[in-house]
Amino acid sequence: MLKPLVDDDGAPYFAYAAKGELRMQACANCGEVLFPPRPMCPRCQGMEFAWKLMSGRGHVWSFAVPRPPLLPDYAALAPYPVVVVELEEDRRLRLVGNLVAAEDADIDSVDPATIEIGQPVRAVFREIEGLFVAAWTPDE
Amino acid sequence: MNPTPLKDRAAIVGIGQTEFAKHLEPSEKALACRAIAMALDDAGIAAHEVDAFAAYTMEATDEVEIAKAVGAGDVTFFSRVGFGGGGSCATVGHLAMAIATGQASVGVAWRSRKRGSGPRPWTDTVNQLATPAQWTRPFGLLRPVDEIAILARRYMHEYGLTREQLGAVAIACRNRANANPAAIMYDRPLTLDDYLSARMISDPLCLFDNCLETDGALAVVMVSAERARDCRQAPVYVHAFGQGLPAQHHGMVNYWNDDPLAGPSWIAAKQLWKHSDLGPADVDVAQIYDAFTPLIPLSLEGYGFCGKGEGGAFADDGGLELAGRLPINTSGGGLSEAYVHGFNLINEGVRQLRGTSTNQVDGASTCLVTAGEAVPTSAVLLRRD
Numbered sequence: 124m125l126k127p128l129v130d131d132d133g134a135p136y137f138a139y140a141a142k143g144e145l146r147m148q149a150c151a152n153c154g155e156v157l158f159p160p161r162p163m164c165p166r167c168q169g170m171e172f173a174w175k176l177m178s179g180r181g182h183v184w185s186f187a188v189p190r191p192p193l194l195p196d197y198a199a200l201a202p203y204p205v206v207v208v209e210l211e212e213d214r215r216l217r218l219v220g221n222l223v224a225a226e227d228a229d230i231d232s233v234d235p236a237t238i239e240i241g242q243p244v245r246a247v248f249r250e251i252e253g254l255f256v257a258a259w260t261p262d263e
Numbered sequence: 264m265n266p267t268p269l270k271d272r273a274a275i276v277g278i279g280q281t282e283f284a285k286h287l288e289p290s291e292k293a294l295a296c297r298a299i300a301m302a303l304d305d306a307g308i309a310a311h312e313v314d315a316f317a318a319y320t321m322e323a324t325d326e327v328e329i330a331k332a333v334g335a336g337d338v339t340f341f342s343r344v345g346f347g348g349g350g351s352c353a354t355v356g357h358l359a360m361a362i363a364t365g366q367a368s369v370g371v372a373w374r375s376r377k378r379g380s381g382p383r384p385w386t387d388t389v390n391q392l393a394t395p396a397q398w399t400r401p402f403g404l405l406r407p408v409d410e411i412a413i414l415a416r417r418y419m420h421e422y423g424l425t426r427e428q429l430g431a432v433a434i435a436c437r438n439r440a441n442a443n444p445a446a447i448m449y450d451r452p453l454t455l456d457d458y459l460s461a462r463m464i465s466d467p468l469c470l471f472d473n474c475l476e477t478d479g480a481l482a483v484v485m486v487s488a489e490r491a492r493d494c495r496q497a498p499v500y501v502h503a504f505g506q507g508l509p510a511q512h513h514g515m516v517n518y519w520n521d522d523p524l525a526g527p528s529w530i531a532a533k534q535l536w537k538h539s540d541l542g543p544a545d546v547d548v549a550q551i552y553d554a555f556t557p558l559i560p561l562s563l564e565g566y567g568f569c570g571k572g573e574g575g576a577f578a579d580d581g582g583l584e585l586a587g588r589l590p591i592n593t594s595g596g597g598l599s600e601a602y603v604h605g606f607n608l609i610n611e612g613v614r615q616l617r618g619t620s621t622n623q624v625d626g627a628s629t630c631l632v633t634a635g636e637a638v639p640t641s642a643v644l645l646r647r648d
Contacts, residue, residue: 125400127392158398158519187466189403190466197405202463202466205403220402230402230403
């Protein structure tokens with residue numbers, strides 16, 4: 124699997140995810156919540172940030188179901204759904220991620236035929252090559 | 264001060280292209296030289312007169328090598344536009360600006376690719392995770408088609424876009440290619456049944472929603488409108504030019520924009536029409552960047568040919584066919600002629616205005632050419648006397 128790249132801007136995200144917390148970069152000056160992380164707030168040009176705890180709840184905004192040709196690790200699990208989830212706090216906070224039956228399940232563990240745009244999901248945390256990231260499970 | 268100094272000040276007077284194939288023997292550099300030499304010959308302009316070059320990123324051969332090989336003189340302008348396929352039309356726009364402002368007198372733009380021979384760019388796992396992609400690729404959104412599939416499904420959900428409508432886009436391009444001997448799909452008809460039964464690549468997008476993978480090179484030669492009148496070929500003027508990189512854009516995945524279905528074409532279009540005497544209703548024929556079928560309806564909306572969410576319906580009932588409301592991609596486009604990062608659309612735009620297309624639109628005097636939607640993009644409006 125491809126391991127996410129950790130850069131200066133995104134490092135806090137991964138540190139919190141390792142503790143099971145979904146936190147988003149928030150401007151310490153104006154409070155704007157940002158994704159993806161970046162070095163400057165586009166609203167007020169502030170460069171100091173806090174990391175705001177999210178509810179971990181959201182809705183499926185859209186999804187795709189890739190099939191080969193794919194990189195070998197992914198081809199072995201295809202077809203698998205990839206979802207874009209909008210967070211409950213702000214619809215512009217849309218995260219690309221995997222929809223899984225449970226946090227220890229593979230990325231092909233949810234039948235794509237059962238997924239609907241708008242369905243509620245909640246965050247769980249999954250390891251990719253030693254890093255933790257948010258993934259999503261159906262939320263009844 | 265004239266607020267639109269670009270308008271019709273520069274013209275394309277030469278075009279050249281190699282053959283298109285799944286695999287060609289010469290190197291990208293050699294193919295580029297061949298296409299440029301053909302374009303200069305078409306224009307009747309000597310290589311030593313060339314003093315400007317424009318290219319776009321993902322081009323493997325640089326201006327230094329090209330200028331040296333083709334025999335250019337001293338070069339006073341060169342530019343390289345970012346973001347791959349979004350830069351095709353910007354090369355023409357940048358040369359038009361350089362010529363209009365006196366920075367250069369004879370410009371060459373080119374594209375050479377061996378995508379048919381080499382590995383797919385997305386299989387390069389070292390460069391896969393550049394900062395913008397780190398938030399998408401690890402989750403299995405590996406290829407451009409996966410990124411566009413997400414947008415396509417949302418488009419279907421929000422506006423009722425159907426697979427049949429995407430099929431109509433693929434078929435319109437294929438029908439044009441079937442009449443173009445230079446096209447890879449010259450002798451390969453496509454039916455809606457073929458489309459609907461094709462294997463999925465990234466559901467909801469199937470094999471025929473994807474462009475070809477092609478080897479080939481193309482080039483254009485540009486001069487001032489004054490000089491163009493004395494050239495061998497009838498001039499094709501650059502009437503207007505626009506680039507677009509929307510606020511809060513993220514390459515290929517506009518998902519963090521307020522409205523991800525309003526992509527870079529909306530920004531390029533606003534700029535293009537602002538500096539044009541013409542509007543969408545005046546466009547006789549269009550060459551719309553088609554790496555994937557959904558880019559066509561999204562672009563039709565962005566450039567103002569129909570309302571938001573109406574792009575799919577526009578393709579129905581033959582709207583994009585030769586006799587339709589807006590004939591598109593008359594050489595077959597990236598879907599069915601060749602995928603050379605959109606540069607073949609520029610050459611075809613020129614042929615339409617010269618009256619030499621294999622799918623000629625009667626009396627065509629204006630042609631819109633667009634570059635890649637979903638990445639920072641560009642467009643030119645071409646016209647003839």
